[in-house]
Amino acid sequence: MKEVLLIDGSHLFREFLKEKLAEEQVHLENATGNRDAYTKIITMLPSLIIIEANDSLNSDIMDLLExxxxxxxARRKPVILIGPTIERSKAATLVEYGVxxxxxxxxRFDVFFEAIGSILRQSFSFDETPCILDIHINGNLIFxxxxxxxxxxxxxxxxxxISEIITLHKLVNPKVILMLTNLQLSFVDGANLELLFDNITADERLSKRNIKVLSLxxxxxDLIEGHPQYHGIEVAHNLQHILNSLVDGSRSSGTNITDFVSDKILMSEKGTDDGGAEIRFGEQTKDTSASxxxxxxxxxxxxxxxxxxILQSTFSAISGDCSLYQNGTEFVKAIISGQKFDLIILDLYINDMDGLSILRTLQKHNVMTPVIIYSQATQREMIFQAMSLGAKDFIEKPKKPEEILRRAVKVLHSSAS
Known part of the structure; x- marks a missing residue:
């Protein structure tokens, strides 16, 4: 059985990952702290290491990677790192640590598990049903x-x-409002509804009488009524009816309950940290590379x-997202239109535009992206011109992929310093 080591994973993330990997016959081992993590890395030699960094890529994480x-x-064992938003130049330097x-x-869990499956060389079953899930808390009410x-x-x-929210906020009498008004359901959804209510009721600290379902x-x-294990859960078509049974009666009798809900309950507490990995499946983000x-x-x-x-395959091995350009005109248009890159691999001999002209164009538009010349050019004068126009390295064709990667990592590291 393949093994995955999770380091410093939050409770929500750890338990979800453990259950999902178990379905695929993959064992998840957990480690907390550098000493425990390093010991397990060198003794287990897991197929994959996943590290969750909650606040920053601190010195402890970098020491462990070092x-x-x-x-x-252990050095060749692949690492998936989960952390805060960082500059792409800094992220690029993580390649040399096996990230x-x-x-x-x-x-984005769909992309996340696709990455795990690719590393472990096995396909993961994954439900791709479009779904929006929102969970937030106000007081003792989980919405x-x-x-x-x-x-x-x-x-x-x-x-x-839900369990994490109850624990984190030390809720004594937690209550849940489950909103399903946007769903049209039938008997074919029965199995998924049972799964939903099994998970809603899993924590014994949440009484079934405190679970209210709003559904049209x-x-x-009918499904809840036909399942004795869900006895106590109330289903209603009207939000006001549900809230009358949940919201405490200490409010002024003149307060409109709908306004009260809008102002006090259905507003997510943005400053609250519920901990753990947030819930996303397939939503688009502005930064595709981050997602x-x-x-x-x-x-x-x-x-x-x-x-x-060959170069695309070489950089794909370290999760490089490669854009291929067969001529200089296409590439220059992309640059002028605002396309951003972390690294440019450039031949000096291109059919429509020589590489030196491209380097001059990059200078003209203040493009600071590091450039590696990968070419059969051997004339000392041409190489000197390329380097004087901002190229960071020159690699003579052909070279083995390992050497190209080594030189690329070196350039990226020096550019980020």
């Missing part, structure tokens, strides 16, 4: 809203999220299709 890199047996993916929160559809991955997460669908009420975990965005400019494919 120790791993210096161990001959193949860097995810920022909220994690859960599900829209668009019932995604089984998200339904599993609800159990851990009679099927929900997919890619460490590098690389432009490869070469008119030789074989060279382009």
């Amino acid at each position: 120790k791993k890199r210096n161990d001959p047996n 193949v993916k860097y995810f920022t929160k909220p994690i 859960v809203e599900i829209a668009r559809g019932l995604n089984r991955e998200k339904l599993f997460l609800i159990k851990y999220k 669908d009679d099927f929900v009420a 997919t975990g890619n460490l590098l965005k690389i432009a490869i400019v070469d008119d030789d299709v074989i060279v382009r494919k």
